[in-house]
Amino acid sequence: MAVKDHLRTLRLAAWLGWQIESNWARPLIFLTYSFIRPIAATLILVIMYLIVKQDVASEPALFSYVYLGATFYMFVSSVVFGITYVIHADREHYQTLRNIYISPISLYVYLIGRATGKVLLAALAVIISLTFGILVLGLPFDLLLVDWPLFLLTMVLGLACLIALGLALAGISLLTAKHSTSINEGVGGLVYLLCGAVFPITVLPAWGQAIGLTIPVTYWLELVRRSLYPGEGIELLGGLQDFTDGTILLFLLVSTVAFAALSLVLFRSADRVARQRGKLDMITTY
Amino acid sequence: MSDWALNLRAGMARAYARTVGATREPSWVVFDVLLPLLGVAAYIYYYRALGASPAFEGFVVLGGAMTAFWLNVLWGMAAQLYWEREVGNLQLFMVAPMSRMALLAGMALGGLFTSAVRALSTLVLGTLIFQVHMSVEDPLALAAVFSLTMLAVYGMGMVLSSLFLMYGRDAWNISNLMQEPVYLVSGFYFPVRELGLGVSALATLIPVTLGLDAMRQLLFGAASQGLLPVWLEASMLAVQAAAFFLLARFSLDRMEQRGRREGRLTLRWQ
Amino acid sequence: MAPAIEVRSLSRVFSGRGNTLALDNVDLTVEEGELFGLLGPNGAGKTTLIKILCTLLLPSSGTASVLGHDVDADAKQIRKRINMVSGGEISGYGLLTIRENLWMFTQFYGVPGKVARERIDSLLEAFGLQDKADAKLRTVSTGQRQKMNIIRGFATDPELIFLDEPTLGLDVSTSIAIRNYLREWVRERSGRTMLLTTHYMREAEELCDRVAIIDRGRIVAVDTPAGLKRRVGSGSSFLIETTPFDPEPMRSLPGMRGMTARPADGHMNIRMVLDDESVIADVISSIVSSGARVIGLSKNEPTLEDAFMHLVGRGLE
Numbered sequence: 001m002a003v004k005d006h007l008r009t010l011r012l013a014a015w016l017g018w019q020i021e022s023n024w025a026r027p028l029i030f031l032t033y034s035f036i037r038p039i040a041a042t043l044i045l046v047i048m049y050l051i052v053k054q055d056v057a058s059e060p061a062l063f064s065y066v067y068l069g070a071t072f073y074m075f076v077s078s079v080v081f082g083i084t085y086v087i088h089a090d091r092e093h094y095q096t097l098r099n100i101y102i103s104p105i106s107l108y109v110y111l112i113g114r115a116t117g118k119v120l121l122a123a124l125a126v127i128i129s130l131t132f133g134i135l136v137l138g139l140p141f142d143l144l145l146v147d148w149p150l151f152l153l154t155m156v157l158g159l160a161c162l163i164a165l166g167l168a169l170a171g172i173s174l175l176t177a178k179h180s181t182s183i184n185e186g187v188g189g190l191v192y193l194l195c196g197a198v199f200p201i202t203v204l205p206a207w208g209q210a211i212g213l214t215i216p217v218t219y220w221l222e223l224v225r226r227s228l229y230p231g232e233g234i235e236l237l238g239g240l241q242d243f244t245d246g247t248i249l250l251f252l253l254v255s256t257v258a259f260a261a262l263s264l265v266l267f268r269s270a271d272r273v274a275r276q277r278g279k280l281d282m283i284t285t286y
Numbered sequence: 287m288s289d290w291a292l293n294l295r296a297g298m299a300r301a302y303a304r305t306v307g308a309t310r311e312p313s314w315v316v317f318d319v320l321l322p323l324l325g326v327a328a329y330i331y332y333y334r335a336l337g338a339s340p341a342f343e344g345f346v347v348l349g350g351a352m353t354a355f356w357l358n359v360l361w362g363m364a365a366q367l368y369w370e371r372e373v374g375n376l377q378l379f380m381v382a383p384m385s386r387m388a389l390l391a392g393m394a395l396g397g398l399f400t401s402a403v404r405a406l407s408t409l410v411l412g413t414l415i416f417q418v419h420m421s422v423e424d425p426l427a428l429a430a431v432f433s434l435t436m437l438a439v440y441g442m443g444m445v446l447s448s449l450f451l452m453y454g455r456d457a458w459n460i461s462n463l464m465q466e467p468v469y470l471v472s473g474f475y476f477p478v479r480e481l482g483l484g485v486s487a488l489a490t491l492i493p494v495t496l497g498l499d500a501m502r503q504l505l506f507g508a509a510s511q512g513l514l515p516v517w518l519e520a521s522m523l524a525v526q527a528a529a530f531f532l533l534a535r536f537s538l539d540r541m542e543q544r545g546r547r548e549g550r551l552t553l554r555w556q
Numbered sequence: 557m558a559p560a561i562e563v564r565s566l567s568r569v570f571s572g573r574g575n576t577l578a579l580d581n582v583d584l585t586v587e588e589g590e591l592f593g594l595l596g597p598n599g600a601g602k603t604t605l606i607k608i609l610c611t612l613l614l615p616s617s618g619t620a621s622v623l624g625h626d627v628d629a630d631a632k633q634i635r636k637r638i639n640m641v642s643g644g645e646i647s648g649y650g651l652l653t654i655r656e657n658l659w660m661f662t663q664f665y666g667v668p669g670k671v672a673r674e675r676i677d678s679l680l681e682a683f684g685l686q687d688k689a690d691a692k693l694r695t696v697s698t699g700q701r702q703k704m705n706i707i708r709g710f711a712t713d714p715e716l717i718f719l720d721e722p723t724l725g726l727d728v729s730t731s732i733a734i735r736n737y738l739r740e741w742v743r744e745r746s747g748r749t750m751l752l753t754t755h756y757m758r759e760a761e762e763l764c765d766r767v768a769i770i771d772r773g774r775i776v777a778v779d780t781p782a783g784l785k786r787r788v789g790s791g792s793s794f795l796i797e798t799t800p801f802d803p804e805p806m807r808s809l810p811g812m813r814g815m816t817a818r819p820a821d822g823h824m825n826i827r828m829v830l831d832d833e834s835v836i837a838d839v840i841s842s843i844v845s846s847g848a849r850v851i852g853l854s855k856n857e858p859t860l861e862d863a864f865m866h867l868v869g870r871g872l873e
Contacts (some may be wrong), residue, residue, distance in 0.1 A: 017522060036463055036467060037462055037463060037465060037466050038466070039465070040466040040467040040469070040470045041466040041469075041470075043470050044469055044470045044474075044475060045332065047470070047476060047480060047481065048329075048332065048333065048336070048338075048342075048475060048476055050480075051338075051342075051413065051476050051477075051480050052333070052336040052337065052338040053336060054344070061360060062336075068333075075463055093325070121339075165511060179313060179317065182317040185317075185321055186317070186321050186324065191322030192324070192325075192326060192328050193324055193328045193331070194325055197328075198328070199328075199331050199332045199334075199335035200335055203331050203334050203335045206329060236319070260488050289639045291664070292666030293667060295663040295666050295667075296666070298659070298663070299659070299660045299663030299664065300664075300871075302656075303649055303652055303656065303657075303660045303848045305651050306651075306652060306656065307651040307652055310652075310692075311649050311651070321598070373647060374642075374647035375613055375647045375648070375649075377640075377642075377647075378640075378661065379645055379664070379706075380611070380612055380666075381610050381611065381612060381635060381638070381639070381640055382635060382661070382665060383635035383636040383664075383665060383666070384631060384662035384664050385663075386667070389664075406688075544615075546611070546612065546613055546614045549570055549607075549613050550611060551612050551613070552607065553611075554767055
């Protein structure tokens with residue numbers, strides 16, 4: 001299929017995704033809902049931090065490590081679960097998955113497009129959380145000291161990696177309706193636990209660290225922290241202090257490409273099995 | 287048949303349906319036992335990375351276990367009648383003669399059972415894996431506080447359930463809204479007193495705050511920095527339980543009548 | 557003895573974007589022991605009326621009583637003695653078996669365990685669903701699910717049952733089996749009453765002791781199926797087969813009471829009810845002037861469909 005057709009699918013799906021995301025009777029309340037939950041989750045960590053450490057100022061690098069990780073993890077839940085939820089919603093709620101499936105567009109591209117709305121909302125939540133952190137909690141931050149090229153490159157690769165992960169899970173969702181939320185919860189929990197989302201992976205047992213180092217999210221979060229933190233010392237916390245930014249960027253690139261390839265293979269085989277087993281228009285109402 | 291017998295049968299049948307439905311497929315063991323452990327593990331490693339005292343790891347295990355009940359109240363109680371309407375069951379419930387309280391009590395009982403399995407496994411596995419130390423010096427008091435907490439928390443679930451009956455998609459959002467923020471203000475992972483007296487006092491309006499605080503005191507002693515004496519927290523829970531049940535009854539009647547007037551008991555996709 | 561259903565000056569308005577008058581000053585009486593049909597097109601107000609009678613919805617004005625109890629004040633008394641089934645409904649819990657779902661609903665009516673089990677078994681057999689009794693609901697076909705819901709309605713042994721389009725979407729043989737059961741159920745024991753809504757003419761004609769025709773929220777006529785057909789008058793019901801053309805302009809011909817047109821095998825079958833036989837000449841000249849050709853013409857005994865067209869001015873579909 002021509003790139004032009006994929007782009008059209010992407011644009012159309014993004015439009016549809018945004019219509020669904022923003023189609024709320026009271027948008028202000030919806031936005032509040034969208035932000036309060038992730039910010040409350042971050043605040044739990046902040047309170048835990050303050051209980052143990054008493055203040056932010058004494059160890060600014062550690063606080064930034066925690067806060068930036070927790071904030072950028074919002075992308076993981078929004079993007080990864082946003083994509084899988086499209087399968088669930090289109091199949092069971094709107095019952096349009098079958099129509100989209102038999103149309104000539106690529107379901108894979110359609111799902112990426114539908115996730116755009118989620119990415120935008122997540123980006124907004126991240127900005128709100130960062131602003132709150134800087135203004136209220138004293139999170140060290142300086143726009144002039146941000147390594148913008150590294151940050152932007154990291155975000156592009158990081159989002160690509162999250163989209164790939166989301167698509168792989170969407171493939172699995174094609175096969176199971178009942179467990180799709182639990183699978184999301186499980187994968188989200190594993191990523192949170194093993195990728196140094198809020199604590200350095202060095203506190204994990206050796207096998208946990210080894211798994212964490214194979215997942216691109218670990219490198220993505222490390223680079224986000226390094227590019228945004230204005231001072232020095234944050235690179236010493238995550239267990240990747242032996243590697244330069246460039247090397248980690250390379251790790252991120254390689255692991256993201258591998259993840260994307262794996263996700264494509266997984267999605268295609270799940271798609272095939274779903275057709276074999278007649279799962280594409282399954283409605284559970286369990 | 288007396289109304290009591292009818293309501294007892296109805297409540298038991300609903301509890302049976304919920305328990306059997308939730309445990310019929312073996313995969314529930316994986317999802318209900320292993321998934322909550324991931325969250326508990328993350329918070330424990332977080333405390334370790336910060337260099338917190340081991341008592342905090344115990345708070346996380348206890349809080350992690352109690353999330354099972356809170357999640358069940360939000361999703362299995364509060365949002366349940368809205369979901370029942372979506373799949374067409376609500377109108378059948380409403381046409382039936384049993385008391386709506388019996389229906390909700392049945393849902394609560396079934397949910398309590400399935401959540402208890404999730405909570406207990408989190409507690410046992412969390413304690414074993416992370417070598418958490420807790421001592422039960424007064425098992426009777428602990429059992430009493432736990433029971434009162436459950437009565438109050440599920441009573442609150444019944445009130446929410448009746449309120450959510452009238453709200454469409456917002457019900458889902460409100461449940462979402464009450465997940466992490468309640469973990470935060472109710473002190474699921476740390477002594478609630480740390481939030482300051484003002485916030486803690488407000489948070490006691492949510493029964494799980496009082497229940498957690500009292501159980502922390504009974505399991506971890508002085509390290510738990512209790513907010514109020516256990517006996518007082520237990521008494522407050524008892525009052526809350528009674529108040530929520532009365533409120534739920536009143537609210538269900540009002541909401542049903544409003545639903546009948548506005549024709550909203552059978553509407554879907556609002 | 558009070559009638560099973562008594563409705564007086566009943567109206568129901570749904571507010572929202574522009575108020576919708578779903579029921580407009582309805583009067584209706586259904587006697588105990590009757591199998592009563594409500595016949596009308598989609599959106600006529602049938603389901604709204606059933607919801608009010610089942611205590612799911614309150615009237616905007618007027619009164620309705622069921623088995624001698626007011627639907628507003630005595631809802632609980634009514635609920636103990638009635639049940640309802642909607643065609644095409646997918647309710648029930650997918651993870652429970654058909655038997656468990658049925659058992660659960662009987663318990664909501666306080667049916668003792670042993671009685672419930674025996675009744676469920678005999679109904680499963682009557683509906684040919686015993687093989688699927690222990691299958692999870694989510695694994696069975698739509699038709700089987702619908703049968704389960706019909707059983708659910710009868711398993712509580714109600715005095716009055718409301719069936720809203722019970723055979724909607726079911727295949728012919730299943731529909732026939734269900735109609736037979738419904739007829740049997742009412743006749744089997746005195747005092748049982750059934751209110752059935754349908755838009756299948758044959759169903760109403762075959763089953764119902766009396767039929768109310770409802771259109772745009774108003775009851776247009778209430779009579780036995782034979783009585784309704786008699787209203788058409790003999791010699792005014794015609795079937796004309798023509799070559800294809802647009803028959804819509806014929807609706808406004810003077811003397812045309814109602815008409816349905818269906819294409820079939822490259823032809824057009826037009827069924828019509830006229831004021832009297834003489835109008836047929838105008839009909840034929842209208843067809844010819846449209847450039848079509850009349851292939852066949854027959855005069856029929858009026859059916860319930862003709863009665864409906866006669867009263868409402870159009871067909872059901």
